[in-house]
Amino acid sequence: MIRCEEIGWEIEGKTVLDNISIEVAPGEVFGLIGPSGSGKSSLIRIMDLLVAPTSGRLWIDSTEVSAGSTDLVALRRRMGMVFQRPAVFSGDVYRNVSIGLGLRGERPHSARQLVEDALEMVGLTGFGPRRASTLSGGELQRVAIARALVTRPTVLFLDEPTANLDPLSTQVIEDVVRRAQTDLGTTIVMATHNLDQGQRLCDRLAVMATGRLMQTGTPLEVFYRPRTRQVARFVGAENLVDGTVERQDRGVAFVRTTGNVLAVAVHEPVFGTVTVAIRPEEIVLSHDDSCRTDSPNHLHGRVTAVESDGPLVRVSLDCGFPLVALVRRLTYLSLSLEPGLQVCAVFDPNGAHLIART
Amino acid sequence: MVNEIVQGFIQAVDLIVSLDPEVIEITIRTLVISLSSTLLGTAIAIPVGGIISLNEFRGKRALMYLVQTLYSVPTVIIGLLLFLLISSSGPFGSLKLLFTSTGMVIGQTMLILPILIGLTIAALEGLDRGLRDTLVSLGATWSQQLIALLREARFALLAAVAVGFGRAISEVGVAIMIGGNIRGFTRVLTTAISLETSMGNISLSLALGIILLVLALVVNFGVNLLQGGGRR
Numbered sequence A: 001m002i003r004c005e006e007i008g009w010e011i012e013g014k015t016v017l018d019n020i021s022i023e024v025a026p027g028e029v030f031g032l033i034g035p036s037g038s039g040k041s042s043l044i045r046i047m048d049l050l051v052a053p054t055s056g057r058l059w060i061d062s063t064e065v066s067a068g069s070t071d072l073v074a075l076r077r078r079m080g081m082v083f084q085r086p087a088v089f090s091g092d093v094y095r096n097v098s099i100g101l102g103l104r105g106e107r108p109h110s111a112r113q114l115v116e117d118a119l120e121m122v123g124l125t126g127f128g129p130r131r132a133s134t135l136s137g138g139e140l141q142r143v144a145i146a147r148a149l150v151t152r153p154t155v156l157f158l159d160e161p162t163a164n165l166d167p168l169s170t171q172v173i174e175d176v177v178r179r180a181q182t183d184l185g186t187t188i189v190m191a192t193h194n195l196d197q198g199q200r201l202c203d204r205l206a207v208m209a210t211g212r213l214m215q216t217g218t219p220l221e222v223f224y225r226p227r228t229r230q231v232a233r234f235v236g237a238e239n240l241v242d243g244t245v246e247r248q249d250r251g252v253a254f255v256r257t258t259g260n261v262l263a264v265a266v267h268e269p270v271f272g273t274v275t276v277a278i279r280p281e282e283i284v285l286s287h288d289d290s291c292r293t294d295s296p297n298h299l300h301g302r303v304t305a306v307e308s309d310g311p312l313v314r315v316s317l318d319c320g321f322p323l324v325a326l327v328r329r330l331t332y333l334s335l336s337l338e339p340g341l342q343v344c345a346v347f348d349p350n351g352a353h354l355i356a357r358t
Numbered sequence B: 001m002v003n004e005i006v007q008g009f010i011q012a013v014d015l016i017v018s019l020d021p022e023v024i025e026i027t028i029r030t031l032v033i034s035l036s037s038t039l040l041g042t043a044i045a046i047p048v049g050g051i052i053s054l055n056e057f058r059g060k061r062a063l064m065y066l067v068q069t070l071y072s073v074p075t076v077i078i079g080l081l082l083f084l085l086i087s088s089s090g091p092f093g094s095l096k097l098l099f100t101s102t103g104m105v106i107g108q109t110m111l112i113l114p115i116l117i118g119l120t121i122a123a124l125e126g127l128d129r130g131l132r133d134t135l136v137s138l139g140a141t142w143s144q145q146l147i148a149l150l151r152e153a154r155f156a157l158l159a160a161v162a163v164g165f166g167r168a169i170s171e172v173g174v175a176i177m178i179g180g181n182i183r184g185f186t187r188v189l190t191t192a193i194s195l196e197t198s199m200g201n202i203s204l205s206l207a208l209g210i211i212l213l214v215l216a217l218v219v220n221f222g223v224n225l226l227q228g229g230g231r232r
Helices: A040-047 A072-076 A093-103 A108-121 A137-149 A167-184 A195-201 A219-224 A229-234 A329-335 B002-017 B021-054 B060-072 B075-086 B101-125 B129-137 B142-152 B154-170 B173-179 B189-198 B202-231
Strands: A002-011 A014-024 A029-033 A055-060 A079-082 A155-159 A187-192 A204-209 A212-217 A239-249 A252-257 A260-265 A273-278 A284-287 A298-309 A312-318 A322-328 A342-346 A352-356
Touching (some): A002 A040, A014 A212, A029 A040, A029 A195, A040 A187, A079 A137, A079 B129, A093 A108, A093 B129, A108 A137, A108 A167, A137 A155, A137 A167, A167 A187, A187 A195, A195 A219, A204 A219, A204 A229, A212 A219, A229 A239, A229 A273, A229 A352, A252 A273, A260 A352, A284 A322, A284 A329, A298 A322, A312 A329, A322 A329, B021 B101, B021 B142, B021 B154, B021 B189, B021 B202, B060 B101, B075 B101, B101 B154, B142 B154, B173 B189, B189 B202
Parallel strands (some): A079 A155, A155 A187
Antiparallel strands (some): A002 A014, A002 A055, A239 A273, A273 A352, A284 A342, A298 A312, A298 A342, A312 A322
16 A cells, blocks of 8 residues: 655755655554654655655555656545644635545535535534634544545545544544544554554554664554564563573573563573563562562562552562562552562563563 | 814815816826736736745745845836836837836836735745645645635735735835826826925825825725625
């Protein structure tokens, strides 16, 4: 559907995108995740043909776009784009949604029906006559999605579509994205820094940082098998413990770290120095006396900090190396967790992942 | 002096109420020439301003500075340049435009073009950048983008047209040098004021000045009405 091959983009001597190669399959939801400034929006703008890359090649279906003779307008008319901050045209919602149809010479009668269908899809039935400038941020973003979907694009690009929106509006927009994929068969490419959203909506993810592609894979691969420390840190595997593989036995590698040996499930042989990546939610805390020192991954630790993290509690530990655990509030209360308390931290070998260090 | 102003005001009312044929004729000619130059200037400035605004090219910034500098070009300079071009020995002398209303329209158009172009660019550049990105992403051609963006900037453009009209109707340099202030032919309100003042008819000059101001007021009121109506 879309193929980027070694795409690069420079502005005023600054490299914004460096050698990006990805392929988006028809009908999939492909997510670009990464911190602010990682190049997600720039890449999405290149794929939507809003800007031309300074190097590399781009294909939309079988058409190579980089070639100067390509009819960009015809290609753009097969795509739709929703920006982080939706642009509002003067006039009512109907005009805002129907603009793309007008550009294609759609007759007013059929356009009206299409607009009404699009407004219904985004949950704004009856909003047509309302002045667009009076809508809330969430409603405006839904109008922008209706504006993009009303032309029935084969590819829909979403650039941080729910940034700065309340949870309810976010949920509505995520539902629309799912329906666009399942009901209309639209291929969707979305940039987001919301990891949960990327995990919820996307079939595959590409992790970007400082203009480079760090890893591509399914949400499971990216979140639970990050290839680099940078990706691991970004996807929330914030416990990164360096060590050396001592031995491997039946799919488990034993890694010597400062004062401990950690057991980590591996799918292929790993040697030498590694980083053990453990997601905080994979760590279970219990009373210190429940620690069995003869068992792997039973770590004595001293609580150094406790703070709320939404419905969970984030507990920082000193186990000879820093470790962070996310525990339920009930656990926090039953263990009376507070700084200075000795606890036992346990994780399953399958809940950790090894990153080879070069 | 206060007496003369009062007398001028009374005379202006008298000239308007009595429908003085010469004043009516001068006023109509003034309006026709200024409106013609404003329409012509607008027809040229909007596409030119659009081309400059919607395209990125080397020297764009310098061109915009030049246009802004030309806002304040003295009217007599435009008059002199045009005089050299259309006088009988000039390259366009054969068109016989000197001392004609058409020549005055051309001169006033040259005078207000930089203002109209500059304010068109400013109106388009002042729009939300996302509007153009959205239009491009929706598959708008270049001309569709321009038309849609001009529509979004229509109130600022109306204001630009009002400023251009104000400059055209109030200028005297081009009217004198190109029109020649020929009675019954090229005399307009500003040249008539100039002549009457030099002849010592201060009250009549003031009366004509008041009529000129009322004309400008009526046109601006009309523009404001259009802007208000469109925003509702």
